[in-house]
Amino acid sequence: MDKRFMDGLRHFLLGALLGAFSWAVCPLVSDQFEPFDTLVGLAAGQALMLAFALYTGCRKKHVLLWWLVAGIYAGQNLYAYAFGSSGTREWFLLGLVTSVLLCILPLVGGSLAKWVSSCSQHDKK
Numbered sequence: 507m508d509k510r511f512m513d514g515l516r517h518f519l520l521g522a523l524l525g526a527f528s529w530a531v532c533p534l535v536s537d538q539f540e541p542f543d544t545l546v547g548l549a550a551g552q553a554l555m556l557a558f559a560l561y562t563g564c565r566k567k568h569v570l571l572w573w574l575v576a577g578i579y580a581g582q583n584l585y586a587y588a589f590g591s592s593g594t595r596e597w598f599l600l601g602l603v604t605s606v607l608l609c610i611l612p613l614v615g616g617s618l619a620k621w622v623s624s625c626s627q628h629d630k631k
Contacts, residue, residue: 508545513567513570513573513575514557514569514570514573517562517566517570517571517573517574517577518573518576518580519575519577520558520577521558521573521574521575521576521580521581522534522577522578522580522581522584523575523577523581524555524558524574524577524580524581525555525576525579525580525581525582525583525584525585526581526582526584526585527551527554527581528541528551528554528555528578528581528582528608529541529551529582529585529586529589530585530589531547531549531550531551531554531617532544532547532550534547535547535550535556535565536544537590539589539590539594540586540594541608541621542549542596544561548604549607552608552612553571553606554610555578555609555611555612556611556612556615556616556620557611558574558581559571559574559575559612559613559619559623560615560616560617560618560619560627561619562574562617563615563616563617563618563620563623564620564622568617571613571616571617571620572613574612574616575609575612575613575616578606578608578609578612579609582605582608582609583598583602583605584599586601586605587601610615617625
């Protein structure tokens with residue numbers, strides 16, 4: 507297989523795990539299932555996803571950041587559908603839209619890290 511495809515797939519799968527874990531951490535730190543319902547769970551999930559996005563932005567190609575964030579989006583929604591209540595599954599389409607909001611911070615943070623990293627490499631030349 508093509509190395510670029512495999513790198514993208516690896517980052518997508520890592521993102522899917524991060525996205526699922528960002529939802530799974532909510533019941534561990536609060537009595538809520540969804541990150542939108544608990545500030546502590548939301549902050550923990552966002553911090554985890556942001557940390558990986560910052561690393562990817564600094565050290566990897568920008569396209570891999572997009573793969574990572576796409577995986578985060580997929581993981582969040584698959585986890586919510588698989589482990590959520592029947593009410594969560596009824597609102598699945600709304601979740602597909604609102605979970606985009608949970609991907610903004612990792613995408614923006616990783617993009618800024620990529621920009622800072624590329625500017626600092628340019629200054630070294």
